[in-house]
């Protein structure tokens with residue numbers, strides 16, 4: 081039986097952040113657009129961004145400063161960000177019903193603080209502009225000849241188009257649908273693809289006093305890292321989130337690459353200071369005073385008065401077996417008191433590794449920007465192909481920089497794919 085043949089001006093593979101943005105831009109520019117998504121729902125990864133709040137962009141007003149967050153890609157991104165940058169993206173979102181607000185470190189969030197609102201607004205914008213969406217449509221083959229894509233196939237049909245936009249994402253969180261399919265096709269088509277490794281990712285920890293307290297957030301803490309007993313230069317400051325496998329939080333995520341380097345050198349031990357602004361003698365004096373004021377209470381019940389919120393439970397678990405926390409404060413020895421102070425200022429635990437791609441926020445790897453015309457996001461290797469989002473090899477920290485990259489590259493790819501439609 082002949083296979084179903086479907087034609088479009090612009091065919092987009094992948095209905096994530098960048099694919100949906102590309103679809104709206106191409107359709108608004110007058111192209112007949114079809115978007116293929118393998119999942120039942122669009123934007124699965126977008127819906128879990130920012131812990132469900134969606135850090136949609138970063139409003140750093142100084143372009144040079146903003147772009148310095150993209151490592152080696154900084155230079156190549158001047159042109160695309162001046163064509164469709166942060167303000168253009170935020171105006172676009174306002175127009176489709178997403179008002180935004182800026183928080184600390186210029187992180188931009190939707191006022192509703194719901195990532196699903198952002199995904200749903202993009203879905204509605206696609207509907208309004210006439211994009212045809214085929215869900216449950218996993219592309220399993222991309223057929224090329226003479227440096228051009230001829231057609232792509234799903235289980236049920238072949239699709240051909242004037243231009244193709246590849247927006248299948250990277251390899252982090254494969255459960256959302258981003259399984260790296262695009263990397264394999266890009267390689268086959270002659271692109272050089274850097275192998276992905278987890279980049280912005282949490283750290284795995286050995287000690288159960290950390291993992292048992294999953295869900296605890298230690299605010300404004302500081303962690304120093306030691307390799308085989310030697311203090312390294314790597315220090316993390318900010319809010320630390322304890323998880324059932326180790327530690328996370330923006331500051332930790334953004335240091336993962338450096339910790340990866342330390343792990344190659346030897347055994348890595350972290351030393352957490354839960355009260356970086358207070359020195360040991362001050363904490364000791366506070367404890368002595370609290371013991372005098374509460375002579376009949378147990379040490380256990382005093383710990384929450386000296387530990388930052390949530391940290392008392394970590395402290396109790398880490399002190400277990402070392403000191404008796406049930407002892408009355410009037411009977412606390414100097415050794416016990418000092419041990420408590422040590423645990424507040426230098427809580428030691430072992431880093432066993434970086435969490436893998438299944439937990440990573442972003443993985444590096446992807447197509448070298450030298451092979452993409454970043455003014456249009458058109459491939460320099462395959463003439464009717466445009467590439468967006470996490471498929472591009474661009475390192476960046478967390479803070480809204482990844483999604484902004486999707487809005488910029490998605491918009492430019494959509495617009496230019498629609499403008500330069502080849503005859504099908």
Ligand SMILES: Cc1cc2nc3c(=O)[nH]c(=O)nc-3n(C[C@H](O)[C@H](O)[C@H](O)COP(=O)(O)OP(=O)(O)OC[C@H]3O[C@@H](n4cnc5c(N)ncnc54)[C@H](O)[C@@H]3O)c2cc1C
Pocket residue numbers: 093094095096097098099116117118119122123124125126128129130131134135136137217218219220247248249250252253256257258259260261262440441442468469470471479480481482483484486
């Ligand atoms: C937990 C988490 C939190 C994050 N939080 C933030 C944040 O707050 N701010 C920020 O800036 N960034 C954040 N990121 C990063 C951000 O989500 C990604 O950079 C962004 O989603 C990448 O978009 P994309 O369009 O490139 O690909 P994706 O969003 O990964 O979308 C790719 C789509 O292609 C589909 N697809 C794949 N293969 C096929 C195929 N063969 N056929 C058809 N469809 C296919 C997938 O199902 C998927 O829907 C976070 C990431 C994670 C994992």
